[in-house]
Amino acid sequence: MKALVFGADGFEDLELFYPYHRLKEEGITTHIASMKKGPIKGKQGYEIEADVAFKDVNPADYDILVISGGKGPEKMRLDESALEIARHFFKENKPVAAICHGPQVLISAGLIKGRKATCWIGIRDDIIAAGAHYEDKEVVIDGNFVSSRSPADLYAFGREMIKLLE
Amino acid sequence: MKALVFGADGFEDLELFYPYHRLKEEGITTHIASMKKGPIKGKQGYEIEADVAFKDVNPADYDILVISGGKGPEKMRLDESALEIARHFFKENKPVAAICHGPQVLISAGLIKGRKATCWIGIRDDIIAAGAHYEDKEVVIDGNFVSSRSPADLYAFGREMIKLLE
Numbered sequence: 001m002k003a004l005v006f007g008a009d010g011f012e013d014l015e016l017f018y019p020y021h022r023l024k025e026e027g028i029t030t031h032i033a034s035m036k037k038g039p040i041k042g043k044q045g046y047e048i049e050a051d052v053a054f055k056d057v058n059p060a061d062y063d064i065l066v067i068s069g070g071k072g073p074e075k076m077r078l079d080e081s082a083l084e085i086a087r088h089f090f091k092e093n094k095p096v097a098a099i100c101h102g103p104q105v106l107i108s109a110g111l112i113k114g115r116k117a118t119c120w121i122g123i124r125d126d127i128i129a130a131g132a133h134y135e136d137k138e139v140v141i142d143g144n145f146v147s148s149r150s151p152a153d154l155y156a157f158g159r160e161m162i163k164l165l166e
Numbered sequence: 167m168k169a170l171v172f173g174a175d176g177f178e179d180l181e182l183f184y185p186y187h188r189l190k191e192e193g194i195t196t197h198i199a200s201m202k203k204g205p206i207k208g209k210q211g212y213e214i215e216a217d218v219a220f221k222d223v224n225p226a227d228y229d230i231l232v233i234s235g236g237k238g239p240e241k242m243r244l245d246e247s248a249l250e251i252a253r254h255f256f257k258e259n260k261p262v263a264a265i266c267h268g269p270q271v272l273i274s275a276g277l278i279k280g281r282k283a284t285c286w287i288g289i290r291d292d293i294i295a296a297g298a299h300y301e302d303k304e305v306v307i308d309g310n311f312v313s314s315r316s317p318a319d320l321y322a323f324g325r326e327m328i329k330l331l332e
Binding site: 014018020045156 | 325
């Protein structure tokens with residue numbers, strides 16, 4: 001089983017590293033994707049290597065997509081390949097987990113309309129305007145799509161993310 | 167089931183937050199203990215509230231002890247109550263998980279002698295001098311005691327920490 005985690009400079013450190021290690025804990029091969037291959041740096045200063053550029057990802061190779069939050073999603077959403085990857089996951093009804101600002105990518109990909117979702121409160125009105133059914137909960141589950149609000153929700157986000165793989 | 171996580175100012179952020187959320191993910195009530203109740207701040211700037219001071223902990227109330235790393239353990243090890251809590255867990259053969267600089271607390275408590283353990287490489291010679299059987303591995307398991315080296319090992323640390331509870 002393989003997992004793809006979206007990250008970009010300014011990522012919310014815990015929101016990338018928690019799901020990253022959590023998936024690896026399950027023995028799942030986990031790759032970080034970004035605008036380009038190479039090191040990316042989180043808001044709090046942690047670094048990690050992006051294994052692959054969005055444009056070089058074959059989304060059919062992966063079983064789950066995780067979109068981390070922070071300042072990364074405002075960059076990811078401008079990369080058409082990132083949006084295409086997200087569209088593949090929704091079209092194939094494969095698991096997607098997005099946290100905090102992560103749903104910004106789904107707005108730009110046209111995927112949030114009609115979906116139950118949560119997000120960082122600062123972009124709440126954006127996902128509502130884009131047609132999401134917003135809920136202020138630690139984790140919102142809508143079929144194969146789970147979302148959370150912030151790092152404080154990571155325990156619930158991780159729990160439901162792993163359930164999607166069972 | 168209840169878990170106690172040791173933290174103090176300068177804690178390695180991921181090494182505290184990963185096990186904290188991971189335990190909560192399992193539905194385990196998880197308390198942070200420090201020299202005093204109130205906010206503590208990690209090396210990378212994350213904050214969390216310490217729920218309880220070491221001196222007010224009844225270790226019999228808890229089923230697992232986690233000792234986070236970073237700059238916290240050099241402070242924790244000077245608190246006699248912290249050492250007494252650690253001694254309780256080893257005496258009762260209850261699960262203990264320590265990462266990075268966490269084993270410094272176990273050196274001061276006189277608990278590392280004769281145990282298989284790993285730690286941050288910068289304190290390797292200290293745990294060896296204190297009588298540990300050091301191994302350079304992502305996670306070392308010695309009965310109910312597991313240890314890891316650094317944040318990069320968190321997936322393995324988390325996996326073995328949870329296994330101790332099964």
